[in-house]
Amino acid sequence: MRKTPARGKNWLLAGASCAAGLLILLLVRSALAGNSTGPMVKPGSFVPDIVAQTNQDLGTTNLFNGRVPSLTWIVGRDCARGVQAYLQHARTNPDAALVGTGWLDPTTGKLIDGQSNNCVPGSLSMDSVIQLIHQHGGKAYLTITMETDGSSTSWTTAQQTAYIAKAVQTPGYTDPILHEMERGGYDGVVMDLEGTDNFYPNIQQLFATYNQQLWHAVQALHRLYGIALIHKLSDHDDYYGLNGFENWSLLGKSADFIVVMAVDQSYWTPGPSVSVPWLQQLLAYTMRTMPQMLPHIVWELPLYGNTWHMAHGQWVFDGLITYQDAMNIIDQVSLSQIDQGQSNVQDPYQPHLVYTDSSGVKQALWFMTALSLRNIMHDFQDILRKQPQFARGALQFAIWWSTTAEPAGFWEKVNTLY
Secondary structure (H helix, E strand, O other), rough: OOOOOEEEOOOOOOHHHHHHHHHHHHHHHHHHHHOOOOOOOOOOOOOOOOOOOOOOOOOOOOOOOOOOOEEEEEEHHHHHHHHEEEEHEEEEOOEEEEEEEEOOOOOOOOOOOOOOOOOOEEEEEOHHHHHHHHOOOOOOOEEEOOOOOOOOOOHHHHHHHHHHHHHOOOOOHHHHHHHHHHHOOOOOOOOEOOOOOOOOOOOOHHHHHHHHHHHHHHOOOEEEEEEEEEEEOOOOOOHHHHHOOOHHHEEEEEEEEOEEOOOOOOOOOOOOOOHHHHHHHHHHHHHHHHHHHHHEEEEEEOOEEHHHEEEEEEEEEEEOOOHEEEEEEHHHHOOHHOOOOOEEOOOOOOEEEEOOOOOHHHHHHHHOOHHHHHHHHHHHHHHOOOOOOOOOOOEEEEEOOOOOOOOOOOHHHHHHOO
């Protein structure tokens, strides 16, 4: 689950990107409405078994080409700035996952280019970005996703669910994914479907089978396959409406690597987008469900913050905020407006500001600095190294998302960990 800077058809990882409250409402509404226009499959008509398989012998040493094991997310709508930011750290962190040509149409199984890709003026192609990554010695991964953000032009959860069910039963239905991977010269695929109906019969096993079938097809083409998972602290946690269709035990047997979305920790009340204690909870659930995958997990971390405002005595989530915009707010707020007891913009892990704006409305801002995220990563890497499966391995991470509005000096600080 990732929150994003803007919304609109095919602008980013829309299904993965919207705020938790919106998606929960969307899931409930779609489940009740059942208004899919796509190919429906009779519930429970096909329940394939997951083939028992171990990933312990699968290495992620081929996942990265860079000196530092990291993936940068470059998104089509913010591609111009994303490429500019990428070039600043490509020498040590050349690997990237791209969001732009892997949008799924659930009614046909075909892919749609993002309508807002701005990598090349007058074109929706991201081929030049793939070539740029390869020129810098990096690997480029095709992100497969579907827009289910609840907007008037988005697909419904019922449609996404029907797509998964049909793809499992229909040979060749996922060929467009393989064709785009080969056509563009991608080095692998990251599956990032979200917004699936978690109440659909056998959906956990269907989704795992869908991924396993694609994994085997990608392997046959000598590429790597990964799955991006919404954060999960237990089998039935507070975000079950979002992550209930994902069974980590099954999905840990369905890919070369897993991307854990360690983002969007806080929503209902002001708080960090990621913290060390929360990462420990995610790790504990990982060790309970797919311990063999620990060396093959990429921990996705946020370079953004979040804002809230107080209304009728309750905090209301407003959305994400870039580091640069957070700094602009801090510069504009006077000392008399700040709640000194609830603010600490110099916190080494969780910088935050609570203040009253010029209209008398209480506001809360939590954001990331280069130092704060580096400190979190340092501590989490030490925790990981206490696990027998991890030994003295290095933290493998992905950053959502690459933009020139990220904290200056972040990559330089993080690279010192390696």
